[in-house]
Amino acid sequence: MMFAVAAAGLIIPMLMALARGLMGPTLYDRVLAGNSFGTKTVLLIAVLGFIGGRPDFLDIALLYALMNFVGTIAILKFFRYRNLGIAGDAENGNGNGGVK
């Protein structure tokens, strides 16, 4: 019963985060909404594991938390440097590692 309340209390904020992601005026609003949605998804996977009586889902939740963080950082890096493979240069931001 208590986990059903927790699941309902997570699904409604997930829909609200989705609405912010759809209508966010800037790119960073959308990335923020995606990150927040992912955090709530981690919690929802864990809660659903408790509802179904199979807490083995926690491995999936941990993996999802890892993917969420790495994905957020990768999106931010990609939209700053337009490249994921090059070590970025924070000083001038040309993305060539200081090579002009």
Next chain:
Amino acid sequence: MQLLIDTLSWGFILAGVFFVFTGTLGMLRLPDFYTRLHGAGITDTLGTELLLIAMMLQAGWSLVTVKLAMISLFIFFTSPTATHALANAANSVGLRPFGVPAKDLESGNGEKR
């Protein structure tokens, strides 16, 4: 003893759901990107940790608690890091905060958004 654990779990779950809802409502309704970031921070740290503590109380001493503690620790460290990276990226492309007084903008480098 079981009644005490259940009562504590209810308290933590209700508090966690309250903070998750409040933070997401702030993320939906606040007027500016930086204020929305502030709202999302409530969700990511306080609401998440409270819900995970409630699940730990229900799981008891087992491997499940260890996994929940690992999720809790990971989110506790990576969520502020992601928030900082977002704020830094938005600031470095020139997104200005909403509601800064006009004299502060004029005395700055003249960027008005």
